[in-house]
Amino acid sequence: MAHSVSVSCPSCGVAIEETTAHTRSMACPHCSNWVYVGSNGWEVAGLFEHAIDAPSMLQLGRRGELSDRRFVVAGRVRLSYDEGFWDEWWLEFEDGHHQWLEEDDGVYRLHKNVDADPKVESINGATVGGMVTVDAESWLVTERVDAQVAGVQGSLPVAIVPGESLVCVDVMGKGIKMSIESGDNDIQVSRSWVIRGAEIGWQ
Ligand SMILES: [Zn+2]
Structure with a gap:
């Protein structure tokens, strides 16, 4: 725990x-x-009032189960960008682990944080098709989204503030893909995979 x-x-x-x-x-x-x-x-x-409005089966404090692991929804970040928004839910598992579950238009991606050290200037200057530096190696940028923190709830593993800008970059190298989110105070690296909403059981 x-x-x-x-x-x-x-x-x-x-x-x-x-x-x-x-x-x-x-x-x-x-x-x-x-x-x-x-x-x-x-x-x-x-103090922030947030219009976190879209209905979701995920809710702060709700308990569920994923692959036989029980969790509670501990926090949430709503990120907005040019074309809409997505949510990142911070799940606290009973086994002591935590994972982000990203929810974007009904598609769920479970993230696992990766212990890596991206070069912040390189991430902030990333362009699709260009390279960024992570752990002194070059990774190909496959996507870049400039997002804003539109809402926050609960407790979070990143120091994040409503209104703050985040650079979200997907990179590829050595046959694997990683996602990087860089904000004013924190940077996170993760790998992720799609799960079906039906895989989540609710108590
Ligand atoms: Zn207080």
């Missing part, structure tokens, strides 16, 4: 007990301010 970590809300000062070692941004359960790990430790982003 995740270890709990003591954090005092930088806005109201109350100790937040819901954090885990993975938490890097979350809604304070006491004052509702969105707080995140910035360059000076925990910082306040403010």
Whole structure:
């Protein structure tokens, strides 16, 4: 299980007990301010009202099961871009692991984070057909989407703030594909595969 970590809300000062070692941004359960790990430790982003409207079978706090592993939906990020939006749900599994589940127009992709170190300048300057540097190797860019954080809920493993811009890049090399999301405070690398919505069982 995740270890709990003591954090005092930088806005109201109350100790937040819901954090885990993975938490890097979350809604304070006491004052509702969105707080995140910035360059000076925990910082306040403010209060946000979000129109997170599209119906989804995924909901914050809902418990389910995927490949015989039980999880709870711990957080959510809504990302918007030119052509619409998608959601990334942060699933906390009972076995102590966490994974992102991406939901885009009824298509679900389960992500597994990869421990890799992309060069931030290279990602921010990525162009389709060009190369980026990850772990000192060159990867081919197959897609680039410039997105904005439109909404946040629950607790998240990335320090992310509503309104912030994210560069989302898909890269390919050595026969594998990876996704990279680069924001102001954090960068994440993952591999993903499509799952059917029907594979998720709900309690
Ligand atoms: Zn607070």
